[in-house]
Amino acid sequence: MAAAAAVVTPSGLEDGASRSRGEGAGEAVVERGPGAAYHMFVVMEDLVEKLKLLRYEEELLRKSNLKPPSSRHYFALPTNSGEQFYMFCTLAAWLINRAGRPFEQPQEYDDPNATISNILSELRSLGRTADFPPSKLKSGYGEHVCYVLDCLAEEALKYIGFTWKRPTYPVEELEEESVQEDDAELTLNKVDEESVEEETDNEENFIDLNVLKAQTYHSDMSESAKQEDILESTTDAAEWSLEVERVLPQLKVTIRTDNKDWRVHVDQMHQHKSGIESALKETKGFLDKLHNEISRTLEKIGSREKYVNNQLEHLVQEYRTAQARLSEAKERYQQGNGGVTERTRLLSEVTEELEKVKQEMEEKGSSMTDGAPLVKIKQSLTKLKQETVQMDIRIGVVEHTLLQSKLKEKSNMTRDMHATVIPESAIGSY
Numbered sequence: 448m449a450a451a452a453a454v455v456t457p458s459g460l461e462d463g464a465s466r467s468r469g470e471g472a473g474e475a476v477v478e479r480g481p482g483a484a485y486h487m488f489v490v491m492e493d494l495v496e497k498l499k500l501l502r503y504e505e506e507l508l509r510k511s512n513l514k515p516p517s518s519r520h521y522f523a524l525p526t527n528s529g530e531q532f533y534m535f536c537t538l539a540a541w542l543i544n545r546a547g548r549p550f551e552q553p554q555e556y557d558d559p560n561a562t563i564s565n566i567l568s569e570l571r572s573l574g575r576t577a578d579f580p581p582s583k584l585k586s587g588y589g590e591h592v593c594y595v596l597d598c599l600a601e602e603a604l605k606y607i608g609f610t611w612k613r614p615t616y617p618v619e620e621l622e623e624e625s626v627q628e629d630d631a632e633l634t635l636n637k638v639d640e641e642s643v644e645e646e647t648d649n650e651e652n653f654i655d656l657n658v659l660k661a662q663t664y665h666s667d668m669s670e671s672a673k674q675e676d677i678l679e680s681t682t683d684a685a686e687w688s689l690e691v692e693r694v695l696p697q698l699k700v701t702i703r704t705d706n707k708d709w710r711v712h713v714d715q716m717h718q719h720k721s722g723i724e725s726a727l728k729e730t731k732g733f734l735d736k737l738h739n740e741i742s743r744t745l746e747k748i749g750s751r752e753k754y755v756n757n758q759l760e761h762l763v764q765e766y767r768t769a770q771a772r773l774s775e776a777k778e779r780y781q782q783g784n785g786g787v788t789e790r791t792r793l794l795s796e797v798t799e800e801l802e803k804v805k806q807e808m809e810e811k812g813s814s815m816t817d818g819a820p821l822v823k824i825k826q827s828l829t830k831l832k833q834e835t836v837q838m839d840i841r842i843g844v845v846e847h848t849l850l851q852s853k854l855k856e857k858s859n860m861t862r863d864m865h866a867t868v869i870p871e872s873a874i875g876s877y
Contacts, residue, residue, distance in 0.1 A: 487590040490597050491523045497600040498538075500609060507541050522592045531587030532559065535596070539566045542599035546573065547606045559585055570595060573602050 508515055513534070518524075522531065536553040543550040548569060553562045563581045570577055575598045583591040756763075814820075 487523045487593045488520055490590075490593045491520050494522075494593060494597045494600055495519050497597070497604060501542075501545060501600065501603055501607075503538070503541070507538070511537065513537065522588050522596065523590075525586070525588050528587050531592075532585065533587075535584070535587050535592055536562050536566070538596060539599055542596065542603050543569050545603035545606065546599065548572070566595065570598060573598070575602075 504515065507513065516522075516534070517526065522535065525531075533553075533555060536559075540550050540552050543566070550565070550569060560581065563584050566584075567577050567581060577595070579591050583589065584595065586592075
């Protein structure tokens with residue numbers, strides 16, 4: 448498993464970490480190359496391979512009943528922001544747990560800001576940098592999301608003791624080809640003649656050169672053991688010649704033409720050159736004729752244009768004068784329109800003030816014609832009169848009571864005086 452994964456992504460764990468820290472940290476890099484926009488796709492490819500090593504399909508997706516990502520660049524391209532954010536939080540929590548740190552699995556209705564803050568704090572506690580705002584992760588996709596997941600996957604691989612190994616390539620066994628030397632020489636002229644004969648007569652039987660070499664090799668190997676016995680030929684010369692004539696067509700060596708041969712290219716160049724020259728002879732006359740016709744037509748158009756300009760010069764002058772007058776009229780119209788706009792604004796202000804005055808007059812008129820205050824005044828006066836009468840009655844009662852008390856007091860004083868005078872007279876009589 449490790450060897451296969453190493454073949455897919457041969458970059459080491461530390462190389463991936465340094466690459467992610469160097470280019471995937473987001474805004475920490477000021478000057479970025481033209482390929483930096485596509486770096487998150489590379490990080491996403493590495494992340495998918497690391498997740499496969501961690502068996503996230505069996506241990507996370509199937510256990511949690513989650514739908515697998517739709518593509519290998521799921522967190523690099525925007526598809527469904529809410530779904531991607533939930534998948535990011537779930538995957539990040541699982542990776543943090545795999546890295547040996549306890550982390551609760553986020554729920555769908557949790558606060559996204561709190562969840563992102565917890566993930567970034569765990570990432571920093573693992574020794575990774577996160578020099579970008581947390582709002583970059585709320586979309587659920589992008590360079591920073593890929594960076595965070597890639598760092599957590601690397602920490603999880605480190606925790607389980609996974610190490611990248613060198614790729615092992617299968618050794619291909621090359622078949623040894625035995626080449627048997629032939630006494631016959633094949634010159635260039637014979638090869639050309641035989642290739643021409645093959646093109647003219649395709650119905651003849653032929654034997655491939657490699658097959659012929661293999662047959663010769665096997666026959667020589669089978670007869671090498673009996674070479675000591677063949678010291679003197681007992682074959683008839685006539686029968687030998689007949690056998691040679693019979694098998695001669697089958698012994699014919701054919702070399703197939705290759706399209707990459709320089710001779711074929713040279714022949715094609717000559718053919719194309721002759722075709723171009725013949726076509727040029729035919730088309731040159733037509734092109735010259737067309738050129739002459741176009742030149743004459745242009746001369747006619749130029750002369751006709753000069754004639755029309757001369758005939759319509761006074762009309763053009765009148766048009767220019769009318770155009771100048773029109774521009775002046777437009778300028779005056781713009782000035783007048785500006786004055787109208789200012790006066791319209793003043794009119795609207797005066798109209799607003801007039802409406803306010805009318806509203807005040809209506810309020811005062813309604814208050815003047817309204818009889819309710821007068822009725823209230825009359826009722827108040829009647830009430831005051833009643834209270835005045837009651838007060839007069841009370842005053843009269845009080846005066847009468849006071850008069851009675853005074854009279855009573857006076858009578859008492861008089862009686863007392865008479866009572867004191869009588870004894871004195873009685874004393875004087877005695």
